[in-house]
Amino acid sequence: MSEYLLEMRNITKIFPGVRALDNVSFTLKKGEIHALMGENGAGKSTFIKVLTGVHRPDGGEIILDGKKIEMHDPLVAAKHGIAAIYQHLALYPDLTVAENIFMGHEKMTKMKSIKWRETNNAARELLDSLGSNISPTDRMGSLSVAQQQLVEIAKALSQNMQILIMDEPTAALSRRESEELYAIASKLRDRGISIILISHRFEDMYNLADRVTVFRDAQYIGTWDVNGIDNATLVKHMVGRSIDQFFPKGNAKIGETLLEVKNLSRTGYFADVSFKLHEGEILCLTGLVGAGRTEVVETISGITKPTGGEILFKGKPVRIQSPNQAMKMGIGLLPEDRQKQGLFLPWSIMDNITLPAIDRFASGIFRSGKRERAEGEKYKDALRIRATSVDDTASSLSGGNQQKVVVSKLLSGSNRILILDEPTKGVDVGSKAQIYEIMRNLTEQGFGILMISSELPEVINMSDNIVVMREGRVSTIIPASEATQESVLSAGMPLEKQA
Ligand SMILES: Nc1ncnc2c1ncn2[C@@H]1O[C@H](COP(=O)(O)OP(=O)(O)OP(=O)(O)O)[C@@H](O)[C@H]1O
Ligand SMILES: [Mg+2]
Numbered sequence: 001m002s003e004y005l006l007e008m009r010n011i012t013k014i015f016p017g018v019r020a021l022d023n024v025s026f027t028l029k030k031g032e033i034h035a036l037m038g039e040n041g042a043g044k045s046t047f048i049k050v051l052t053g054v055h056r057p058d059g060g061e062i063i064l065d066g067k068k069i070e071m072h073d074p075l076v077a078a079k080h081g082i083a084a085i086y087q088h089l090a091l092y093p094d095l096t097v098a099e100n101i102f103m104g105h106e107k108m109t110k111m112k113s114i115k116w117r118e119t120n121n122a123a124r125e126l127l128d129s130l131g132s133n134i135s136p137t138d139r140m141g142s143l144s145v146a147q148q149q150l151v152e153i154a155k156a157l158s159q160n161m162q163i164l165i166m167d168e169p170t171a172a173l174s175r176r177e178s179e180e181l182y183a184i185a186s187k188l189r190d191r192g193i194s195i196i197l198i199s200h201r202f203e204d205m206y207n208l209a210d211r212v213t214v215f216r217d218a219q220y221i222g223t224w225d226v227n228g229i230d231n232a233t234l235v236k237h238m239v240g241r242s243i244d245q246f247f248p249k250g251n252a253k254i255g256e257t258l259l260e261v262k263n264l265s266r267t268g269y270f271a272d273v274s275f276k277l278h279e280g281e282i283l284c285l286t287g288l289v290g291a292g293r294t295e296v297v298e299t300i301s302g303i304t305k306p307t308g309g310e311i312l313f314k315g316k317p318v319r320i321q322s323p324n325q326a327m328k329m330g331i332g333l334l335p336e337d338r339q340k341q342g343l344f345l346p347w348s349i350m351d352n353i354t355l356p357a358i359d360r361f362a363s364g365i366f367r368s369g370k371r372e373r374a375e376g377e378k379y380k381d382a383l384r385i386r387a388t389s390v391d392d393t394a395s396s397l398s399g400g401n402q403q404k405v406v407v408s409k410l411l412s413g414s415n416r417i418l419i420l421d422e423p424t425k426g427v428d429v430g431s432k433a434q435i436y437e438i439m440r441n442l443t444e445q446g447f448g449i450l451m452i453s454s455e456l457p458e459v460i461n462m463s464d465n466i467v468v469m470r471e472g473r474v475s476t477i478i479p480a481s482e483a484t485q486e487s488v489l490s491a492g493m494p495l496e497k498q499a
Pocket of ligand 2: 398
């Protein structure tokens, strides 16, 4: 008997014009958590889709329990006990939790009608075993992302799962939800289930994984025990170079006040929020997910209306009625949900990037194709967007590379104030450094940046001042030079949790 539950040997997958996987290999032991890491576009999601039968490989073999298997389609994978939670969930929002769990393998009576009581009870048991109190009769659509993931896991458990694949499961979760997911993953490992974990958060890997495998540019680089490799070496394997200046130092001069909010309120979401953003400053809005950070910046950028307080732009009170008006004033927003709000998938990379700055590339009714292309190329290089050319459609890109297109789109506009909601979420370690570099350059040119972030190292190393929010209010504003991870965390903790 082999020491491995699963072996993937010499897997190759070719898309038109792109070799997404080039002869890669991977092994999985029973009851281990194995992290799969690599830059955006390295081939991680494609690899998972080969394992789950979504994509047919152009070469290689899959060996499960010592037997070679053919993965024709996702149903075959499910039959073998292989289940995946993807970056984007694929559940039925209008059905109940129990219906989603038993979809496709319903508990039927002889008369072919569904046994509801049994279904709901079985769902209850599964959810209990995961330590969750979600009700089996709740509608799926009413649950948070974290709860929906849990239902996915329960669904997989109901089908005798032996391998669980999690592709960036914590990208949309708060810190506490992530910790709950870690706890569940460890519990499943103790039951002998093997887990493949894909994440750009090193924290996820260190918290959970036993071994780590790195892919780079469609190739297999290596596999290590997590305890047997240091961070710098791992990063070097992922990026192919060492990154010595991960957080670049800022030299920007802090100038005039660009934007001020005074006692800004929106009933039910946040109240009495006041802070100032200056030229050349990076101001970070942090706190737990749900503390009202996104709601504040949505109000500032004209998506929603305040119910109290004021917004001052260069000292003058303004009413920002729409995102369009905010944009005309030079306020650009990088939204949190980029796939939905930031990108036009059928368009090319170039057209997506140059859209907000279209005026700059037009003369009369003609667009200057050459300059548009140059602009597209500039960002493709600066952010290392992995594509054959700027003419590739956004839909053909990996998740992280799509994010980079949205960031480029924002930077190419003619804004003076940038509002970045979790700018490095889902972005690989090399591109993170690149985005930080660009942020520093912009502040040196006098831009003001308001950044929402939950990543504490990013909060502390990239901002000048930190606004910590708690339950819809500003808890404190601290200069980054005086902040520690602990002080920022504790200022954001809900009051009843504090001693
Ligand atoms: N359906 C497709 N058609 C064409 N090219 C594709 C398709 N799916 C993926 N690719 C390409 O294959 C390569 C690998 O993509 P993949 O999604 O596997 O990357 P990834 O490692 O998951 O990246 P990320 O960290 O950004 O999620 C990329 O160059 C991507 O553009
Ligand atoms: Mg991916």
